[in-house]
Amino acid sequence: MDKKKAMNRRDFFKVAGAAGLAATALAGCRGGKETPPEEPAMGEMTRRTNPSTGDKVSLLGFGMMRLPSVGGRSAREGNEDIDQEMVNRMVDYAIAHGVNYFDTSPAYCRGLSEKATGIALARHPRNSYFVATKLSNFAPETWPREASIAMYRNSLKDLQTDHIDYYLLHGIGMGGGMEEYEKRYIDNGVLSFLLDERKAGRIRNLGFSYHGDVAVFDRLLAEHDKYHWDFVQIQLNYLDWKYAKEINPNNTNAEYLYNELAKRHIPAVIMEPLLGGRLSNVPDGIVAMLKQREPERSVASWAFRFAGSFPGVLTVLSGMTRMEHLQDNLRTYSPLRPLSDEEFAFLQRAADRMMQFDTIPCNDCKYCMPCPYGIDIPAILLHYNKCLNEGNVPESAQEPGYRRARRAWLVGYDRNVPKLRQASHCIGCGQCSPHCPQRIDIPAELHRIDAYVERLKQNKL
Ligand code: SF4
Ligand code: SF4
Known part of the structure; x- marks a missing residue:
């Protein structure tokens, strides 16, 4: 075992031991194989403390990128309106069960997510939740300073708030890598503007979400002393932990990303804990492996336990379309039963086996859509x-x-x-x-x- 891995395994073991093995309730399964009971038995939601602001953040974060549409599908797809009544019900249920972190973006659900999130959250006291959104200025026409600032102000309006708790530079490293980062945030003075907004208290925590070119991730962390990132959002799951680069040479292993943040004591917000659903629809042989150990637990719950077991993780985002997804995740984190060292190794063996299947690393993010020729x-x-x-x-x-x-x-x-x-x-x-x-x-x-x-x-x- 190399030194970095050894250090990480010790840290991992420490948190697992510290938290102990709390008893947890039964869990259902994703993908329609099992139906969870309507009202799950649960304890208290696990919370993590943000060192910058002292926020006590729920380990389960509600990702508002797959909100239900009136037709019952995810509003990411098709042209249907968001089912606001269902969104309100899910948000109410989540808050009632201890969830207080809601993550949206101007780009989610075909541009409809922030408004729907604002409507649902405005029905609750402002101090009962944290809202996260992003500067999703991907399109070149949004790179000029005025256009980017207009996007930020529109987020405040749609979210019906005068401050944003967690604000992210969205998708750092994507597309044109460093050059695009400079154009989106540096040349136009937008990062300086956001730093001033943080000083003024309209942004409480400033961070970025990372995909793609690791040089941009490294540069932003090298500038931590200058910018004081309050948090960083990364993709982490038990397959990407040591195989992200092997799956796709342009990706970065989650082990590296997490350790770089942990070294600097920057809290990590986790996206893609299920790798776009791949870790809830694993090959039959892997389902058998997981079910043999814990027949009542869902396949997805293993992935959530993996992501939540790292001590530097502030919250784990899950894009939930259906109430049963929410209920299953609530069970997993109410409270979290951290993985033991042996379970960590077991999931790494499951990842080793999954790598024997030559799947395409699509995580259903839909950034490639729509295709002008109608291809799904x-x-x-x-x-x-x-x-x-x-x-x-x-x-x-x-x-x-x-x-x-x-x-x-x-x-x-x-x-x-x-x-x-x-x-x-x-x-x-x-x-x-x-x-x-x-x-x-x-x-x-x-x-x-x-x-x-x-x-x-x-x-x-
Ligand atoms: S192919 Fe499309 S949906 Fe799949 S990962 Fe790439 S952009 Fe996302
Ligand atoms: S036609 Fe093919 S190559 Fe062109 S955008 Fe659609 S899927 Fe992509």
Whole structure:
């Protein structure tokens, strides 16, 4: 074991030991395999203290990026309105069960999330929750100072507040890396403006969320003495802990990101604890491994326990569309039962096994959408991953179970992706790939999948 790992494992063990092994209630399962009971039995929500402000933040943070639409789907997709009544109910339920951190952005839910979040939260006393939002100035037309500041002011208006508790430079390192960072925040004086807003108390905590080019992450941390980041949002889960770079050479292992923050005592806010749902829809062999140890606990709860067990984590964000997602997560963190050292090693073995499946690292963020030609990119990639995880991607017609697997692939494809939105209609224009934080070569993957579908259809494997 190398020195860095050894240090980290000791720290990890320390927190697990300190918190002890509290008893927890039963948990349900994601993906419709199990139905959790309506009213789960729970204890107190675990809270973490922010060293800058003393905020006592709930370990479960409500990510407002997959709010329910009136049709019951996530409002990230399609054109349906947000189901405000359901959002209000979920927010009320979350607050009643100890959640006090709500994370939104002008970019979420096709631009509708902040308003819906503001409506739901304004029904509660302002001091009963913390609201986080971001300067999502991705589009070049929002880079001028006035346009970026207008976006910030609009967030205050939509959130119906005169101050933002946690404000982030959104998606640092994405797209054009360092050059884009300079244009979005430095050349236009916007970072100086935000620092002044923090001084004035209209921003209580200033941080950034990181995806992509690690040089930008390193630079911002090197400037910590100058900017005093109050928190940083990173992607952390048990697969990305040591495999993020292997999954995608442009990503950075969560072990590195977390340790760099811990060294500087900067609290970490965690995004993608389920890696876009991949860690709740794991291959059948991994489900068996997890269920054998704790049959009543959901597959997703292991990933949440992993993310929440690190002592430097302030809150773990979960984008919840349905009440049962919220209830399952509440059970996991009310209170958190930190992973033991042995359980940490067990999840690393599960990650080792998952790496044997050659899935595409799509986390369903939808930044590549909409495709001007109507292709449903994430739905295609996720269907491919699901089939791989379930052993339904036959390589040859001679394989046992070929007919069943072929049928599962083709029927599931038509069910999940309407014909006109399938990979065969991709013209390879390449407009999508630059927006993908996972740096997936989308047209190449779609072309590969389409060629495979054709061979399957024609029984030519
Ligand atoms: S490369 Fe294909 S999927 Fe991407 S934007 Fe063009 S047509 Fe759409
Ligand atoms: S292909 Fe990339 S941008 Fe599109 S949903 Fe997947 S991860 Fe996100």
